[in-house]
Amino acid sequence: MKILNGIRVLDMTNVLAGPFATLHLALMGAEVIKIENPNGGDLARKLGNVQELNDKNMGTSFLAQNSNKKSFTLNLKGDVAKEIFKKLVKTADVLVENFRPGVMERLGLSYKVLSEINPKLVYCAISGFGQTGPDAFKPAYDQIIQGLSGVMAINGDETLNPLRCGFPVCDTVGGMNAAFAIMSALYHMEKTGEGQFIDIAMLDSIMPLMGWVAANLLIGGKHPVLMGNDNLTAAPSGTFVTKDGYINIAANKQEQWENLCDVVGVPELKTDERFQKRDNRKKNRKALTPLIEVKLKEKETSFWCDALNEKGIPSGEILSLDAALHQPQVTHRKALQEIETPNVGKIRVFNLTAKFDKTEGDVDAPPPTLSEHTKDILIELGYSIDDFEKFKLDKIV
Numbered sequence: 198m199k200i201l202n203g204i205r206v207l208d209m210t211n212v213l214a215g216p217f218a219t220l221h222l223a224l225m226g227a228e229v230i231k232i233e234n235p236n237g238g239d240l241a242r243k244l245g246n247v248q249e250l251n252d253k254n255m256g257t258s259f260l261a262q263n264s265n266k267k268s269f270t271l272n273l274k275g276d277v278a279k280e281i282f283k284k285l286v287k288t289a290d291v292l293v294e295n296f297r298p299g300v301m302e303r304l305g306l307s308y309k310v311l312s313e314i315n316p317k318l319v320y321c322a323i324s325g326f327g328q329t330g331p332d333a334f335k336p337a338y339d340q341i342i343q344g345l346s347g348v349m350a351i352n353g354d355e356t357l358n359p360l361r362c363g364f365p366v367c368d369t370v371g372g373m374n375a376a377f378a379i380m381s382a383l384y385h386m387e388k389t390g391e392g393q394f395i396d397i398a399m400l401d402s403i404m405p406l407m408g409w410v411a412a413n414l415l416i417g418g419k420h421p422v423l424m425g426n427d428n429l430t431a432a433p434s435g436t437f438v439t440k441d442g443y444i445n446i447a448a449n450k451q452e453q454w455e456n457l458c459d460v461v462g463v464p465e466l467k468t469d470e471r472f473q474k475r476d477n478r479k480k481n482r483k484a485l486t487p488l489i490e491v492k493l494k495e496k497e498t499s500f501w502c503d504a505l506n507e508k509g510i511p512s513g514e515i516l517s518l519d520a521a522l523h524q525p526q527v528t529h530r531k532a533l534q535e536i537e538t539p540n541v542g543k544i545r546v547f548n549l550t551a552k553f554d555k556t557e558g559d560v561d562a563p564p565p566t567l568s569e570h571t572k573d574i575l576i577e578l579g580y581s582i583d584d585f586e587k588f589k590l591d592k593i594v
Contacts (some may be wrong), residue, residue, distance in 0.1 A: 199226025200556035206291040215295035216262035217372030223265035224549035235270040268565035295323040318392040319382040327398035339365035354425030371399035432482040538563035
């Protein structure tokens with residue numbers, strides 16, 4: 198049994214933030230029904246670097262976020278489709294959408310309307326800026342939010358700034374925030390029988406992740422310093438060059454610093470006034486780094502990782518994405534799972550990374566083809582095969 202068995206989620210989202218939220222609900226056992234436009238469905242079905250899959254409406258972007266879900270197509274512009282949708286809402290526990298504010302209201306399917314049909318409904322709206330405020334109706338994409346949130350301003354160094362994160366971090370964090378909020382609202386609903394409306398903004402979601410960086414400004418009055426791959430809080434702490442690549446080292450404690458000097462072979466630095474104390478090392482990091490790197494360049498990264506970690510000095514290789522995805526620890530944790538997908542073949546997708554000892558979640562169904570489950574869901578709602586065929590002919594489903 199999975200932790201969300203018996204929970205039905207209507208997923209009206211597209212591309213990333215919303216589908217990432219509902220993916221986690223699906224991995225934890227919820228029945229997630231993607232409600233897609235019959236004409237193409239989720240835009241992510243056409244997104245990815247394999248054109249053959251895009252042509253099949255199974256782009257890599259879609260495959261990455263939609264395991265364990267069902268696909269139900271419905272053209273919500275017509276009255277018949279809206280009645281079908283309302284029947285489905287009666288059976289649901291959660292609805293998630295990421296339209297611009299006001300879209301569902303214009304369709305006559307606002308939270309107010311739907312909550313009268315199903316008072317227990319947990320309705321989550323995900324958007325760039327939230328449902329209210331001066332920017333609520335502005336379009337939002339991940340990079341726009343990265344810029345407006347301050348994230349791009351604190352990345353990089355004096356030679357490369359502003360700098361975006363290499364993946365859509367605001368979309369992803371927005372989705373994770375939504376999943377967390379939905380789980381909390383379901384807990385409330387279980388206790389009280391009351392559903393509620395959840396307003397998730399990508400801008401709100403990403404900013405708290407800058408935690409102590411923002412606190413240094415808000416509380417300490419200190420603006421961020423562009424450090425590149427160095428760690429502001431300690432030295433030597435950051436990225437260093439080795440014989441065959443790069444290594445991350447975090448000698449944040451005095452004991453770790455002294456042990457590093459011994460392991461690397463520069464014990465004399467322990468008594469150098471520039472480096473004896475933590476604050477002095479931070480002030481003189483530009484002088485310190487070359488003295489350490491001249492030794493690190495004598496041997497391979499793997500040697501230094503073993504030697505430093507053995508002495509309690511946190512260190513690690515900087516892996517390529519391919520190497521990271523295949524490293525033994527990731528394999529051991531089963532972070533990725535292989536699933537046979539019709540018309541696509543075997544694919545590897547991310548699993549639920551939270552490990553439950555009693556209600557384990559995992560990938561047990563491939564991402565759905567467009568409209569794959571429409572007929573079965575209509576029949577469950579009381580419609581006939583003839584109804585289904587007529588709906589198809591009328592382009593309702």
